[in-house]
Amino acid sequence: MLTVQNVHKKMGKTNVLTNVSFEVVPGEIFGFLGPNGAGKTTTIRIITGLMPATHGTVTVDGFDVATERQQALSRIGAIVENPAFYPYLTGRENLIHAMNLIPGIKKVDLNALGALVGLETKLDLKVKQYSLGMKQRLGIARALLHNPKVLILDEPTNGLDPAGIADLRQYLRHLADHRGIAILISSHLLSEMEMITDRFAIIDQGQIKSVQGGDGELQTESVILCKVDRAHMNDALDVAALAFDDVKIVQQSAETFIVPRPESDIPHLLKQLVDRGLSVYQIGMKHETLEEQFLKVTKKEGGTNNAFITSQ
Amino acid sequence: MRSLLANEFMKWRRTIKPLIALGMYTAIILLTYFFVRADGDAATFVNFAAMAAMTFLGIFTIVFTAEMIGNELKYDTLKHLLMSPYSRDRILLSKLLAALLIMLAQFVFILAVTYGLALTLDGNLTFEQFRNLLLSVSSGVFVIFLTLMFSVVFKSTGVVIGFTVLANFLSTMIGGLLITWKPAIAKWIVFLHTDLSVYYQSPGFMETMDVTIWFSALYVLIHIVAFYIITAFMFRSKTFAE
Numbered sequence: 001m002l003t004v005q006n007v008h009k010k011m012g013k014t015n016v017l018t019n020v021s022f023e024v025v026p027g028e029i030f031g032f033l034g035p036n037g038a039g040k041t042t043t044i045r046i047i048t049g050l051m052p053a054t055h056g057t058v059t060v061d062g063f064d065v066a067t068e069r070q071q072a073l074s075r076i077g078a079i080v081e082n083p084a085f086y087p088y089l090t091g092r093e094n095l096i097h098a099m100n101l102i103p104g105i106k107k108v109d110l111n112a113l114g115a116l117v118g119l120e121t122k123l124d125l126k127v128k129q130y131s132l133g134m135k136q137r138l139g140i141a142r143a144l145l146h147n148p149k150v151l152i153l154d155e156p157t158n159g160l161d162p163a164g165i166a167d168l169r170q171y172l173r174h175l176a177d178h179r180g181i182a183i184l185i186s187s188h189l190l191s192e193m194e195m196i197t198d199r200f201a202i203i204d205q206g207q208i209k210s211v212q213g214g215d216g217e218l219q220t221e222s223v224i225l226c227k228v229d230r231a232h233m234n235d236a237l238d239v240a241a242l243a244f245d246d247v248k249i250v251q252q253s254a255e256t257f258i259v260p261r262p263e264s265d266i267p268h269l270l271k272q273l274v275d276r277g278l279s280v281y282q283i284g285m286k287h288e289t290l291e292e293q294f295l296k297v298t299k300k301e302g303g304t305n306n307a308f309i310t311s312q
Numbered sequence: 313m314r315s316l317l318a319n320e321f322m323k324w325r326r327t328i329k330p331l332i333a334l335g336m337y338t339a340i341i342l343l344t345y346f347f348v349r350a351d352g353d354a355a356t357f358v359n360f361a362a363m364a365a366m367t368f369l370g371i372f373t374i375v376f377t378a379e380m381i382g383n384e385l386k387y388d389t390l391k392h393l394l395m396s397p398y399s400r401d402r403i404l405l406s407k408l409l410a411a412l413l414i415m416l417a418q419f420v421f422i423l424a425v426t427y428g429l430a431l432t433l434d435g436n437l438t439f440e441q442f443r444n445l446l447l448s449v450s451s452g453v454f455v456i457f458l459t460l461m462f463s464v465v466f467k468s469t470g471v472v473i474g475f476t477v478l479a480n481f482l483s484t485m486i487g488g489l490l491i492t493w494k495p496a497i498a499k500w501i502v503f504l505h506t507d508l509s510v511y512y513q514s515p516g517f518m519e520t521m522d523v524t525i526w527f528s529a530l531y532v533l534i535h536i537v538a539f540y541i542i543t544a545f546m547f548r549s550k551t552f553a554e
Contacts, residue, residue, distance in 0.1 A: 048395045051551045070397040078395060084388035089326055097322065100315035101396035142392075 001026045001182035002047070002150045007056030009042055009206075016042050017206045020056070024150070024182040029172060031193040031200030032186040039206040040186040041081060044154050047184075048078050061149050074102060077148035079156060083139025087128035091119060091138050094127055098142045105146050117141045118167070133164045140171075151175065151183045157192055169196050223258045224266055227282035228273070230255040236278055243272045258286060313406060316398065320410030323383070324376065333372040337365045337422050345429050353435025358426055362445050365422040372418065373452050374476045377411040377459040382469030390552050404460075404547045408540070411456045419449055440512065447509035450532065454506040455480070457536040461543045464550065479503075495521045502535050 002024040009017040017039050024030040034040050045051040047058050049065050049072070058065040063072035085094045095110050114123040117137040122130070130138065136156060143151055153172075157165045169192075175181045176198075187193050193200055201211045228236040233255060240249045240259055251257045259269060263285050273280050324330060344361040352360075384390035393403050423445065430437060455476065462472045483503035490498035498504060499521035505528035511518055518528070 045551070048391075050391055050394055069399070073395060073397040076395075080391055080395070082388065084392065086323060086326075086383075086387055086389060089322070093322060093326070097319050098392065100319045101393065101398065103315075103397055 003059045005057045007053045010054045022201050026180045027176050029176050029183045029197050031197030034203035038203045075149045077143030078152035079139040080154050083135045085127040090124050092123040102146045113141050133160050153185045222285050222287050223260045225286035227256045229279045239272050316406035340364045341425050354430040354433040358430050361426045373415045377456050378469045378472040380407045381463040400548050415452045444509040450508045451506040457539040461539045464546045
């Protein structure tokens with residue numbers, strides 16, 4: 001539905017984006033993850049026709065954003081950077097304004113749309129009286145006015161409280177599952193991406209470092225985590241090394257270590273440790289979080305991850 | 313295009329400024345009426361009242377036009393206009409047409425109030441006077457094109473208004489000085505040509521420069537076309553990103 005192919009953006013002498021490629025299919029929530037300044041918003045600005053790519057193509061439902069602008073953009077609903085409105089107009093007037101910007105739009109039941117985003121009683125208030133959360137919801141209502149096939153949300157949870165984030169998550173899932181909308185969400189908040197997205201791309205310094213996930217679940221790497229008596233940690237590490245001579249055992253703390261092996265190897269490791277008379281306090285699988293994957297990917301590629309925020 | 317124009321009108325009329333503008337025109341016309349009615353006739357009243365109100369119209373036209381793009385930048389809403397499936401050329405054209413129509417609507421309001429009150433005074437109203445008022449609208453049209461051009465160059469509405477007023481003021485002042493000293497140079501200052509009613513109100517002024525109303529009209533037309541080409545080019549190519 002949304003295809004970004006080898007997009008390159010140069011500003012002055014700086015390469016802001018280098019060969020960015022990914023695809024978002026109908027009914028999928030695709031995350032676009034990266035630290036501040038990684039190139040997320042620039043990519044979104046190119047997708048939404050706000051900025052031309054130096055080279056590369058962006059197509060929406062088969063229409064090229066650069067050459068078939070009207071067809072492509074009429075299939076996109078978006079919030080770029082922050083939901084901006086005319087503060088002296090009411091929510092309803094802002095929606096009417098947005099409707100007038102779409103050629104050939106069919107009449108929209110604004111009350112029903114307002115109800116959909118929980119603003120049914122607030123539509124006739126001026127937007128300057130809205131909280132940030134209400135503006136985010138009005139922004140989503142505006143993005144959905146024309147039944148777009150692609151919904152693009154740039155940092156959509158900024159300013160939302162935890163309940164608002166949970167509502168948004170549920171609502172986006174509903175849109176993807178029941179209306180088949182392809183949703184692209186950018187964020188630097190790992191925890192929310194982990195909860196919302198089906199797949200995600202990690203972008204750093206203008207390059208896609210990795211695209212992960214698929215089949216409806218994020219594919220995270222798992223390792224065996226084992227907690228032993230700290231006085232016998234060295235013995236435990238020796239036992240683990242002997243048990244799995246082809247893997248690197250990593251001591252995580254004074255009393256825990258990890259073994260990058262699948263769950264099926266837990267009985268073998270446990271038996272070896274117990275046979276040597278070592279006390280095992282805890283053993284199980286530890287799933288690598290999105291945050292750990294992100295740090296691994298950006299560190300490996302020499303990227304910057306210091307601007308990264310894990311959650312709020 | 314109609315829906316884009318409807319948006320521009322909605323944004324304009326929902327602020328307090330149009331009411332302030334109409335209030336100011338009414339107040340200045342009424343004030344003139346009370347001063348003139350004792351010993352003036354209808355023609356004198358129309359002259360003074362329209363002249364005073366038209367000065368305010370010039371100022372409000374600059375403000376309203378500067379805000380057409382300035383407010384979009386201020387509220388960060390320009391990106392929504394530019395993300396619209398409508399082309400940037402159409403978006404810009406809708407703003408230009410809205411600015412022209414808003415100026416003309418205010419002009420009609422000024423005429424209606426002025427002529428309405430003039431009917432209560434003695435004396436005849438002439439077609440020539442009405443024609444002069446119509447011709448003076450040319451300076452409003454020019455100022456709209458100039459302001460729109462500045463507003464795609466500068467981010468701040470204040471700077472746009474300042475530049476337009478300054479350009480108008482300085483050029484007219486310099487032109488005024490040159491007209492007696494070097495009229496052959498003065499005639500190339502476009503600001504001296506924008507108000508075509510001068511040809512009927514102070515014909516000697518333009519005769520000094522040895523120009524005709526057709527020269528002035530064409531010269532102003534060339535300028536506004538050039539301004540619009542520059543504006544459209546910049547509006548099309550700028551990203552307007554922070």
